[in-house]
Amino acid sequence: MVERDPWLGRRPLHLRLRFLQGESTGSYVTRLAARNLRPVEQLLASVGVGPMPVEPQYTEMYVSRYARERLANLSGCSVAELSLRLVSLRDEFLMPDGSADDWEWPWDARAGFIVQACSLCAASRGTRAPAWLILPDPWHVCLRHGRWTDNSRSLQRPYIDLHDHPGVVRAQQCLNRLRKRLGYAVARWVEADALSVLTCVGYLEDPSRATEQEWAVLAARVGEQRARPVAQFDMVARLAWDMAWLEERRRAGRLSTAESRAWLRRVGRQRGFVFREPLTHWISGHRPLLHARQAGGSGTGGPSQTEVAGQGTAPLASLQNLTCLPWVRMPNEMDRLFL
Structure with missing residues (x-):
């Protein structure tokens, strides 16, 4: 063991540094x-x-x-x-x-x-050099300046200007409202399940499901891998909002079996028939709680898979590690040095 000088690091440096939220x-x-x-x-x-x-x-x-x-x-x-x-x-x-x-x-x-x-x-915060964050997911939306950054490490194109993609800004605002309503942890679990459902139906594999022209222009500018999550972010937020409607009522003990079935039919019509099977699987793990007492249905079931999986969630747990569903894939995982 190397012996350390006990006097090193005892006095603060002359110039302090302002923190960046989420900085590594x-x-x-x-x-x-x-x-x-x-x-x-x-x-x-x-x-x-x-x-x-x-x-x-x-x-x-x-x-x-x-x-x-x-x-x-x-x-x-x-x-x-x-x-x-x-x-x-x-x-x-x-x-x-x-x-x-x-x-x-x-x-x-x-x-x-x-x-x-x-x-x-x-x-x-007083720095002009590139700064880096350590985040649960491989992207970050800055609503203040309308920028999307990711883990591509590109210094030539360090961000994507969201003024050309207003749907992404609206999607992040939607997710922020969701986190205020449900609490950060529960909202993250719902987002994770929404992402897993999109994986199951193949939405994450087919960027053309997003606005085709917008996708093509962005992919030509920054590359398909970086453009993919930007093009799909709006659908992640919309589906998470749909699923949060049911989860909020379930956790409050205000969800009946009849309402659960009605929700499935309604979302299936709005998003497409292909979503019905994975959402049915999701609902099976999110049955009405025991203390629910609505007319037309008695509450059954215990803690959801989401609640069990989310207990003791690590601060940097990614969406793919939070979902209670079996279909897992992040839209973007550029974690190699050469990207």
Whole structure:
């Protein structure tokens, strides 16, 4: 075990750094070093001992408990605040006690996706260099500036301008309203199930189901893989809203069996007959709760598969890990260095 200098990292750096919401630890450390006109290697030498740093767009940085304390001192905030701001510094992501190194940069992030931050949001926090987020899903919608960023790592086309895709903005606003109504965790489970249903019916495999001309233009500009989730995002939100109507009433004990069947017929007509089978499968795991007391139907069933699967949800659990349905595929998983 290398002996560490107990005086290193005791005093905060002269210049503080404003946090970016959802920022990765690697991005924050890189920006903190640049803010204080230091090479990142020199800053890390005040944190502990470990391997050479890696560019933050490639993977996430994970630290030991010792290094987290030193990094908090350098940044001028408490360990609690730093862990709140940087999700990868929370206890569940810390390196095991007794590790020889104080940080590591694994080939793949242990959880979540590295997504480029909106450059205008980063500029408002005092940085002009690219900044990177660690998020549950491989995309991010900035409603403030109308931009879609993803984990492509492209510096030539770092974002997709959503002024040309107003449906994506409306879809994100819809999902935000859903999260306020149901709570973030429950809304995420419903979104995950909606994505799984779309996988089952083949919607995610056929981008032409979106506006064909819009899809073709976007795919020609940024590539099919990056364009695919943008073209399909509106349907994910609409289906999640449909499913949330039933789930909200079920959880409140206000859903009868008759209403459940009526919902299935109505959504089947609106979205297409092909949706009926996977939605029937979904409803089978979301039966009315025992305490429901509506006229025309007695409540039966216990906790849904969604509730069971969602217990103890990790902060960076992706949609594909949250769904209670068997059909799983994300529209975009560009997690290789060359993309």
